[in-house]
Amino acid sequence: MPQTVKAVVARSKGAPVTVEDIVVPDPGPGEAVVAVQACGVCHTDLHYREGGINDEFPFLLGHEAAGVVESVGEGVTEVAPGDFVVLNWRAVCGDCRACRRGRPQYCFATFNAEQKMTLVDGTELSPALGIGAFAEKTLVAAGQCTKVDPEADPAAVGLLGCGVMAGIGAAINTGGVGRGDSVAVIGCGGVGIAAVAGARLAGAAKIIAVDLDPRKLEQAKALGATHVVDASKDDVVETIQELTDTFGADVVIEAVGRPETWEQAFYARDLAGTVVLVGVPTPDMKIPEVPLIDVFGRGGSLKSSWYGDCLPSRDFPMLVDLYRQGRLDLDAFVTERIGIDDVEAAFDKMHRGDVLRSVVMI
Template sequence: MAQQVQAVIAPGKNEPVRVETIVVPDPGPGEAVVKIQACGVCHTDLHYKQGGIGDDFPFLLGHEAAGVVESVGEGVTDVAPGDFVILNWRAVCGQCRACRRGRPWYCFNTHNAKQKMTLLDGTELTPALGIGAFAEKTLVAAGQCTKVDPEVSPAVAGLLGCGVMAGIGAAINTGQVGRGDSVAVIGCGGVGDAAIAGARLAGAAKIIAVDIDDRKLEMAKTMGATHTVNSRTSDLVGEVRALTGGHGADVVIDAVGRPETYRQAFYARDLAGTVVLVGVPNPDMMLELPLLDVFGRGGSLKSAWYGDCLPSRDFPMLVDLHLQGRLNLGAFVTETIGIADVEEAFQRMRDGEVLRSVMVF
């Protein structure tokens, strides 16, 4: 039987979000209903509200979530009612050419729930990243549910569903940071700090945090940065080179996603080094680089797509590292909020006051 629950809706472009009653249907084949316990407030949710991702309003916001499976539909075997799960927005198909080649983190046919959640008047909702977890309960594809150790705090676990995984994965999976490497991370918000934490986990010897805000640089030190550069007052490329023997960093991660920061990342890396783009550009942004420099410097220019993660592999591993005290996921939680506090959380995000606000039910 369909359920009515409270949820946060973005009704139209740049309109204030509001709490509405929505209808969550019973799970169909391959689907699951999850009772949400916590959900992070991510920049992607703000992009949805601003119309930067699409115009399929109204949006059901929220996607960095953890909770308990309440019910499952026909054919679901990987999760069962009562399982504690982190939600992911890339349920792999297992059949596409990437999956068949043993690279499911590149799956070209990821899927979401087929049924739609609605407002009380029947208006269909578009769930953010196919999840929509600023809600007491949500409907997802069962493959979007990843079981992890229930000993972890939901407020911490949910952040692996997007931003923290994107940053850690950009360092470990995409950038393939190794022991003794030098790493520079441009942009020290939630994703950038997660990349710093990932580089530290991977054994990087030198981790250079770059930002224009000294407050964020101080926070980056607590995540594992060994050096900091304020690029508002210093030459980013020159400083990174000076800190790496004049050569440039082995891996440079752009967690901002602007043409100017990407160019800085390109020239701040060592010859044959790696650039990883994990910051999300706007659709109208264009990049210009001398093709001879691209050829002559060698190395790799990569994009981190969800940190090239495989949720079934990476989420349980990172939760275990957190529970062992080797990865402080709690450091990313600046504050906890209620369901009515999302608009204010967006403002604090704009002002650079938080790494993550987390809605707790």
């Protein structure tokens, strides 16, 4: 039977979120109901609340989550009730042109649950990134559930569901960082610091973290940065070149999503180097007027990274294993553990840069 549970809802643009009763239907074919244990507070949730994604209010917020599968619908074989899972927003279809070419991480037809969760009056909810996990329970497509080590801390591994995976994947999957490489990361919020951690995992010899906030630079050092650049005081391009024997970094990861920082990334890379854009720009932003001869003359690659080009079924279990081995400090991303009533306050802390991640414990 459908269940009524507590959840965090954004009813209108810019309005404070509210904790309300919602109705979660029984899972249909290919679907699963997950009892959520922890869910990180991500900038994307704030973008939803502010109408920056679309205007399909009311939104059921939350998407960086881990929990236990409670029930599954017809035809589900990849997970079963009792499995501990991390949720993802890219359930691959297995049949599009990318999947048929053996590149499911680029699936062009990812999907979510068919049924809708609702308010108690029947109003349909739009779940953030097809998940909606600031809730005691949520309904997702079974392909959005990735089974991982049940001994892992839900608050830590749930963050792989979005920001941490985006950053680590930008370094390893998109940027192709390898042993001995030099890497610069511009912007050290949650995604940027995760890119620092990813570069460290990949064996980069020099990892340069760039930000305006000294607190974030200290966090970057704790997670593997060998050098830091305070962009409020130093010329970013010149400093990165100085730190790389005048050449520039092999891989530069832009984790801000602004034209000026993308331009810094372009000129801070070595010849034949790689620029990775993982910071999310607003729709009105455009690539700076970089002379085409500079694009031609410097060679290399200019890439964007969407969800770290990850394949959850491949990457989540591997990263959770590294976490359990003590080789990836996911605990460092968890600044505080809060209740479901504290999401609005967590948005304020995030906006001020006071936290890497507040995590709602349910």
